Amino acid sequence: MNAEIVIVGGGIVGASVAYHLAKLGRRDIVLLEQGRLTCGTTWHAAGLVGQMRPNRSMTRMSQYGIQLYSTLEQETGLATGWKQCGSVNVARTPERWIVFQRQAAMARSFGIEVDLLGPREALAKWPLLRIDDLQGALWFPADGKANPADLAMSLAKGARNLGVQVREGVQVSSVSKKNGFVSGVETSEGPISCEILVNCAGQWARALGARDGVNIPLHSAEHFYIVTEAIEGVHPMLPVMRDPDGFIYFKEEVGGLVMGGFEPVAKPWGMEGIPDKFEFQLLPEDWDQFQPLMEAAMHRVPALETAGVKMLLNGPESFTPDGNFILGEAPEIRNYFVAAGFNSAGIANAGGAGKLLAEWIAGGEAPMDLFEVDVRRFGAFAADAAWLKARTVETLGLHYAMRWPRHELESGRPQRISPLYERLKSKGAQFGSKFGWERANYFGPKMEYTLGRPNWLAAVIEEQRAIRNAVGILDQTSFGKLRVRGRDALALLERVCANRIGKLAYTAMLNRKGGFESDVTVQRWADDDFFIVTGSAQPVRDRAWLLRNRQPGEDATVSDVTAEWSVISILGPNARQLLEKTDIGSARAVPASYVGGPGSEIYVPVAEAPGLYDRLWAAGKDLGLRDCGYYALDALRIEAGRRAFGPELSPDCTPYEAGLAFVVRPELRKPPTRLAKQLLMFTFPATELFAWGGEPILRDGKPVGELSSVGYSATFGCMVGMGFVHSEDIGGTYEIEVSDTKVPAQASLKAPFAG
Numbered sequence: 001m002n003a004e005i006v007i008v009g010g011g012i013v014g015a016s017v018a019y020h021l022a023k024l025g026r027r028d029i030v031l032l033e034q035g036r037l038t039c040g041t042t043w044h045a046a047g048l049v050g051q052m053r054p055n056r057s058m059t060r061m062s063q064y065g066i067q068l069y070s071t072l073e074q075e076t077g078l079a080t081g082w083k084q085c086g087s088v089n090v091a092r093t094p095e096r097w098i099v100f101q102r103q104a105a106m107a108r109s110f111g112i113e114v115d116l117l118g119p120r121e122a123l124a125k126w127p128l129l130r131i132d133d134l135q136g137a138l139w140f141p142a143d144g145k146a147n148p149a150d151l152a153m154s155l156a157k158g159a160r161n162l163g164v165q166v167r168e169g170v171q172v173s174s175v176s177k178k179n180g181f182v183s184g185v186e187t188s189e190g191p192i193s194c195e196i197l198v199n200c201a202g203q204w205a206r207a208l209g210a211r212d213g214v215n216i217p218l219h220s221a222e223h224f225y226i227v228t229e230a231i232e233g234v235h236p237m238l239p240v241m242r243d244p245d246g247f248i249y250f251k252e253e254v255g256g257l258v259m260g261g262f263e264p265v266a267k268p269w270g271m272e273g274i275p276d277k278f279e280f281q282l283l284p285e286d287w288d289q290f291q292p293l294m295e296a297a298m299h300r301v302p303a304l305e306t307a308g309v310k311m312l313l314n315g316p317e318s319f320t321p322d323g324n325f326i327l328g329e330a331p332e333i334r335n336y337f338v339a340a341g342f343n344s345a346g347i348a349n350a351g352g353a354g355k356l357l358a359e360w361i362a363g364g365e366a367p368m369d370l371f372e373v374d375v376r377r378f379g380a381f382a383a384d385a386a387w388l389k390a391r392t393v394e395t396l397g398l399h400y401a402m403r404w405p406r407h408e409l410e411s412g413r414p415q416r417i418s419p420l421y422e423r424l425k426s427k428g429a430q431f432g433s434k435f436g437w438e439r440a441n442y443f444g445p446k447m448e449y450t451l452g453r454p455n456w457l458a459a460v461i462e463e464q465r466a467i468r469n470a471v472g473i474l475d476q477t478s479f480g481k482l483r484v485r486g487r488d489a490l491a492l493l494e495r496v497c498a499n500r501i502g503k504l505a506y507t508a509m510l511n512r513k514g515g516f517e518s519d520v521t522v523q524r525w526a527d528d529d530f531f532i533v534t535g536s537a538q539p540v541r542d543r544a545w546l547l548r549n550r551q552p553g554e555d556a557t558v559s560d561v562t563a564e565w566s567v568i569s570i571l572g573p574n575a576r577q578l579l580e581k582t583d584i585g586s587a588r589a590v591p592a593s594y595v596g597g598p599g600s601e602i603y604v605p606v607a608e609a610p611g612l613y614d615r616l617w618a619a620g621k622d623l624g625l626r627d628c629g630y631y632a633l634d635a636l637r638i639e640a641g642r643r644a645f646g647p648e649l650s651p652d653c654t655p656y657e658a659g660l661a662f663v664v665r666p667e668l669r670k671p672p673t674r675l676a677k678q679l680l681m682f683t684f685p686a687t688e689l690f691a692w693g694g695e696p697i698l699r700d701g702k703p704v705g706e707l708s709s710v711g712y713s714a715t716f717g718c719m720v721g722m723g724f725v726h727s728e729d730i731g732g733t734y735e736i737e738v739s740d741t742k743v744p745a746q747a748s749l750k751a752p753f754a755g
C-alpha cells in the first residue's frame with residue numbers, strides 16, 4: 001500500500017491535521033489509529049477552550065480554533081458540543097490582579113474582547129462564586145467549551161468527506177527512511193510507503209519517535225477532575241471559571257460541575273512505558289493527590305460542600321519540559337513531522353495547531369513564527385527520561401502558576417554547565433537556564449520574584465556600568481556553535497546566508513518569505529572550514545536548516561561543536577588593554593560586542609577555559625574588571641539596538657522590517673515598497689510596576705504593537721525597549737501601557753546608545 005501522507009494517531013490532533021491537510025487540497029492521506037478514534041487521551045478531556053496565549057502569533061492560532069469549532073458542525077453535520085459560554089478568571093492576590101490587568105491590555109492589543117470585572121460583577125456572571133477574598137476577575141466573552149470526543153469525530157468526518165482514509169486498529173511500529181527522508185512506515189497490517197509522516201501519537205509520541213532516533217521530549221502525568229451531581233443554578237451556558245491561585249477550573253456538565261486543576265506538585269506516570277492497549281482507559285482514583293484541589297474548590301464554590309460527586313476521573317496526559325506543545329519537522333529525519341505534547345490544552349489548541357502544521361507540510365516552511373512550539377527548540381539534553389520525569393512534576397503546574405517576570409524553572413537543574421560554573425557560583429552568580437545550560441543572570445542576591453523594582457537591579461546596574469566605563473567579563477559558553485567543513489562548505493554558506501562570507505561575517509539565514517530563520521556570525525577558519533556562532537537555543541534549528549539546504553552531492557558536513565568550545569567575552573573600553581595584557585594561548589579572540597562599543601569574544605577549548613578565565617582576572621584587576629551576567633547584557637544590547645533572535649528576529653520578520661538591511665549583500669537587496677511593521681526603539685521613565693516585555697505600544701492612544709524586549713538602562717537612567725509597530729506610518733505620540741498606566745515614551749528608529 002502507499003499514500004503520500006501517513007498520520008499516526010486518531011486523537012483530536014491527528015484528526016485536525018488530517019482535516020486541514022485535506023482542506024489544503026491534499027487527498028492521498030491515511031490516518032492510522034492503533035485503537036479507535038479518540039481512545040487515547042482525547043475522549044476524557046474536560047473541553048475548556050480559551051483563546052488568550054502569551055503572544056500575538058499563538059493567540060491568533062487559538063482564535064482560529066474558536067472560529068473553526070463554532071462552525072464545524074454546520075460543515076460536517078456532526079455535533080461538537082461547542083458553546084460560547086465565555087470564561088471568568090478570578091484573582092485572589094494583588095499580584096495576580098496586576099497580571100490580569102497586564103493580560104487585559106495585551107488581549108486588547110491582540111484584538112481579543114476582554115473586560116476586567118470587580119468581584120460583584122464576577123458574581124453576576126458566576127452566581128456560585130465566593131467573592132469575599134477576590135481582587136477582581138478577567139472576562140473573555142468569546143471563550144467556550146466543547147465536547148472533546150465529538151469535536152474530534154467531527155474533524156475526522158470533515159477529513160473523510162474530503163477523501164482522507166481513516167483506518168482504526170492499525171498500529172505503526174517504525175518508520176523507514178531513504179537518504180535521510182521518510183520513505184514509509186511499518187504497521188501491524190504490513191508496510192505502507194509514504195513521503196510524509198506525521199506523528200500525532202499523543203503520549204505515545206516520544207517512544208514512537210525514539211525508535212527512529214527522533215527526539216520528542218514529553219512525559220505523562222496523572223491528571224484529574226471530578227464530576228458532580230446536578231447543582232442548583234448550574235446551567236449549560238454557565239461560563240467556564242478558573243481560579244488560578246487555587247490551581248482549579250470549573251465548567252458545567254449535565255447540570256453539574258466538572259472541577260479539575262493543575263496541582264503545583266504533579267504525579268508523573270508511565271515511567272515503564274505507555275501500554276499500547278490503553279484504549280478508553282483511566283487510572284485509579286487518588287484522593288490524596290487531588291486533595292489540595294478539592295480544598296481550593298470547596299473554598300471557591302461553597303455549594304460543592306453538599307454536592308454529590310459522581311466520579312474522580314484520573315487520566316494521563318503528556319507534558320513537555322517548558323509547558324508548550326511540540327510542532328514541526330523533526331531535525332533528525334526529513335519529512336517526519338510532529339504534533340504532540342499538548343500539556344492539557346490539546347482540545348483548545350488542536351484546531352490552530354492542525355492548521356499550522358498542515359500549512360508547514362504543504363508549504364515546506366513554518367507558516368509563521370512558531371519558535372515557542374517548534375520541535376527544534378529542544379536538543380539531546382531533553383531526551384533523558386529521568387530528567388523528563390523530574391521536570392514534569394513541575395511543568396504540569398505551570399498552567400496556572402503565577403507568571404512572574406523572569407521566572408525560571410527549578411527542576412532537573414543543573415543540567416549542562418560551563419567549565420566556569422563553579423567559579424562563577426562561588427562569586428555569587430545567580431543562574432538561569434537556557435537550552436539546558438546554566439547561565440549567570442547576574443552576580444548578587446538570590447532573585448525574589450516581583451512585578452515591581454527587582455532586588456537584583458542594583459547589582460545589574462553596577463555590571464552595566466562596568467561594561468560601559470571599564471570592562472566586564474561574561475561566560476557565554478552556551479552560545480550554539482556549528483562547524484561547517486568540506487570542499488563545498490563555502491558554496492553552502494553563501495547560498496544559505498544573506499551576507500557575503502568573509503573572514504568574519506554577521507549574517508542572516510532567510511526563508512523563502514525573506515524572514516529570519518536565524519542570525520549568526522560566521523568565522524572563516526580555513527578555505528573549507530567555517531565556525532558558526534548562533535544563539536544558545538538555536539544550534540539544532542540552524543544545523544537542520546543548513547542540512548536541508550545542502551544539495552545532493554555537495555561535500556559539506558555540519559557538526560554541532562557547542563560542547564567543545566567555551567566563550568569568554570570581555571566587553572567595554574578597557575577590553576583591548578585587558579586582551580593585550582593576557583596570554584590567551586591557543587584561544588581565538590574575535591572582535592565582537594553584542595552591546596555596542598569595544599569588546600572581544602574569546603573562543604577557547606573547554607579544558608583551557610578555567611585557566612584563561614583566571615589569567616584574565618589576574619590581568620584585569622587594575623582595569624576595573626567585573627563579572628557580569630545576562631541581565632546586564634540584555635539591557636545593554638537593547639539600549640544599543642541589537643536585535644535578538646526570538647523576541648525581535650523571527651521567520652515572520654524581514655531584514656527591512658527589523659532595520660537590518662545591511663545583513664543582506666547589496667546585490668540581493670530588494671527594498672519593499674511598503675513595510676507591514678517596523679522595529680522601533682523606545683525610552684521611557686521607570687515606573688513603580690516595572691515593564692517586563694509584552695507591554696502594549698500605543699500610538700496616539702491606540703495599540704499598534706507590543707514591546708518585544710525591555711530593560712532598565714543604567715546609562716540613561718530610564719527604561720529602554722524595542723518593539724514592532726504594525727503600521728507603515730510611524731509618526732505620532734507614543735506611550736507604553738505598563739500595568740494600566742500609560743507612560744509617555746520617546747520612539748526612534750535609532751538606538752539610544754550609539755557606541
Ligand SMILES: Cc1cc2nc3c(=O)[nH]c(=O)nc-3n(C[C@H](O)[C@H](O)[C@H](O)COP(=O)(O)OP(=O)(O)OC[C@H]3O[C@@H](n4cnc5c(N)ncnc54)[C@H](O)[C@@H]3O)c2cc1C
Pocket residue numbers: 008009010011012013014032033034035036037038039040041042043044045046047048049148170171172173200201202203204205208223224225260313314315316317339340341342343344345346347348349
Ligand atoms: C483529565 C484531563 C482533562 C483535560 N482537559 C482539557 C481541557 O479542558 N481542554 C483542553 O484543551 N485539553 C484538555 N485535556 C488535554 C487533551 O485531552 C489532550 O491534550 C488531547 O486530547 C491530546 O490529543 P492528541 O490527539 O495529541 O492525543 P490522543 O488523544 O492521546 O491521541 C493519540 C492517539 O494516537 C494513537 N497511537 C499512539 N501510538 C500509535 C501507533 N504507534 N500507531 C497508531 N496509533 C497510535 C493512540 O491510540 C491515541 O488514540 C485534558 C486532558 C486530561 C487528561
